[in-house]
Each structure stands twice: as structure tokens, then as C-alpha cells.
Amino acid sequence: MSGKFIAIEGLEGAGKSSAIASIVAHLQAKGIRPETVREPGGTPLAEQLRQLVKQSWQERVSPQTELLLMYASRVQLVDNVIKPSLAKGRWVIGDRHDLSSRAYQGGGRQLGDELLVNLKRLVLGDFQPDLTLLLDVDEETGLQRARERGELDRIEQEHIEFFQRTRQRYLAIAARDPQIVVIDANQSMTDVHQAILQAIEAKLF
Template identity: 80%
Template sequence: MSGKFIVIEGLEGAGKSSAIASVVTHLQAKGVRPETVREPGGTPLAESLRELVKKKWDEKVSSTTELLLMYASRVQLVDNVIKPALLKNRWVIGDRHDLSSRAYQGGGRQLGDELLEKVREITLGSFKPDLTLLLDVDEKKGLERARERGDLDRIEEEDLAFFQRTRQAYLNIAAKDPTIIVIDANQPMLDVHQAILQAIEEYLF
């Protein structure tokens, strides 16, 4: 079986971590031993860039700076981990990928589609996931869940309007891309996981 790249996306508090664990268990039962990665991060350099992005600085962080740090980290992970794994017919499960930047920086930061397309073309070219599962959660509910986990990072501390723009960008992009499946993450977690596993079975097996 050839390798596949599956990405779990969504706002803070959407339940990505538990969803990834469910996917990994499901694939292992089928004899697939997937590798899990997260963005930003996933390599020593990419993790250092993650710290820069998440840190609360005493100066204003330019939205463009944030975008470029995200893609610098992403390229490190894609070139050094994801592509080599796929070439070995390994499956890779990603906690966020390119869609996050298109939603958070393109929509939330309002940098727009044109700039995002240029950066994507330079850094990723035609590379994209085989399947993206977008866990769509109400912004207020997601932020409440995130706060329950503990301290929020610099991006998680943005106001509600930022996350409303981000969520809408997610949904707008998903509506135009058949490889992005929207999962209602407002429903009970068991139902969310069942919908995710059903999508994987339908689209990848």
C-alpha cells in the first residue's frame, strides 16, 4: 500500500489531539504503522521556529513575519520528514499543515489569498495532503476548551473576531477543495471520531 499524508485541522479546542490518536489506533488495526508530526515543528530547526512563533514578544510581531516563520518550519518538516516517509510508503498523520496558514494568516490576519498563494508556490509547489479532516468547532466553544487546558500562547490569546475570520476562511477553502472533509466537532467526541474514521475509510481505502 502506498504512503498517504492525512492532516487533522481546526481551531484551538477542536479536539485534534484525540482525533489523531483515534486515527492512529484505527490504522494500526489495519496493519498500518503511521508516523505522526505536528506543525509548526517536527524537526529540531522547525521546533525552534515554533517557539519563535508561539512566544509572547515585547514587540509587535508582523503578520508577514509570522507567515514566513510558519512556512520556513513547514518546509523543514516536509523536506526532511514527510516526503522521505511517503517515499518509503509510510503513512503520515499531521497535526496541522498548509491549510492552517491559509486560515490563520490568510483569513485571521487578513493577509489575503494572493500572498498566501505566492508563498505556497515558492515553498511547497504542488505538494499537498491526500486527505485533510477539518474539525469545525464554534469559536467560543473552542476557546473555552483551550483555556481549560492551561496557559494560552501568543496566537491563542487573539480576540474572538480573529477566530471568527479564521473559521470562515477554513470553511471557504474547504468548500472549494474535495480533499478537505469538514467534520462537525461540536458534537460528542465519540461521534466526531466515528465521522473521521468513516471519512478515512471512504476516501483512502
């Protein structure tokens, strides 16, 4: 079987980590040993860029600066990890991918989707996941879950309107893209994981 790339998307507190663990276990039961990656990050250079994006600064971080750091990290991960793994027939499960930038920077930071689409085409070409699972959670619920995990990073400390715009952009893009499956992440973890595995079975097997 050829390699597949599955991207898991959603707001903070959507349950991406537990969803990835469930997917990994499901695939391993089928004899598939997937590789997991995260964005931003996933390579030594990309992890350094992650720290630059996540940490707080005494100066204002321009939305464009944040966007370019995200894509610099993404290209490193795609070129050095994801593409080589797929070429070897391996499955890759990603904690976030390009859709995150379209939602967070395009929607949340209000940079617009056209800029994001053009930037993605410039640096990644036609590369995209075989399946994107969008874990859709209410903004307040997601942020409360994130707070319960511990200290919030720079982006997680944004006001609620930022996350409302981000969620709206996520859902607007998903409504136009059949490769994106929206999962209701407000329901129980058991139900969320069941819906995720059903989507994977329907789309990739």
C-alpha cells in the same frame, strides 16, 4: 500500499490531538504504523521556529513575519520528514499543515488567500495532503476548551474576531476543495471520531 499524508486542521480546542490518536489506533488495527508530526515543529530547527512563533514578545510581531516563520518551519518538516516517509511507503498524520496558514494568517491576519497560495506554490510546489480533515468547532467553544487545557500561547490569546475570521476562511476554502472533509467538532467526541474514520475509509481505502 503506498504512503498517505493526512492533515488534521481546526481552531484551538477542535480536538485534533484526540482525533489523531483515534486515527492512529484505527490504522494500526489495519496493520499500518503511521508516523505523527505537528506544525509548526517536527524537526529540531522547526521546533525552534515553533517557539519563536508561539511565545509573546515585547515588540509587535508582524503578520508577514509570523507567516514566513510558519512556512520556514513547514518546509523543514516536509523536506526532512514527511516526503522521505511517504517515499518509503509510510503513512503520516499531521497536526496542521498548509491550510492552517491560509486560515490563520490569510484569514485571521487578513493577509489574503492569493498571497498564501503563491507562497505555498513557491516553497512547496504541488505538494499537498492526500486528505485534509477540518474539525469545525464554534469559536467560543474551542477557546473555552483551550483555556481548560492551561495557559494560552500568543496566538491563542487573540480576540474572538480573529478566530471568527480564521474559521470563516477555513470553511470558505473547504467549500471549494473536495480533498477537504469538514467534520462537525461541536458534537460528542465519539461521534467526531466515528465521522473521521468514515471519511478515511471512504477517501483512502
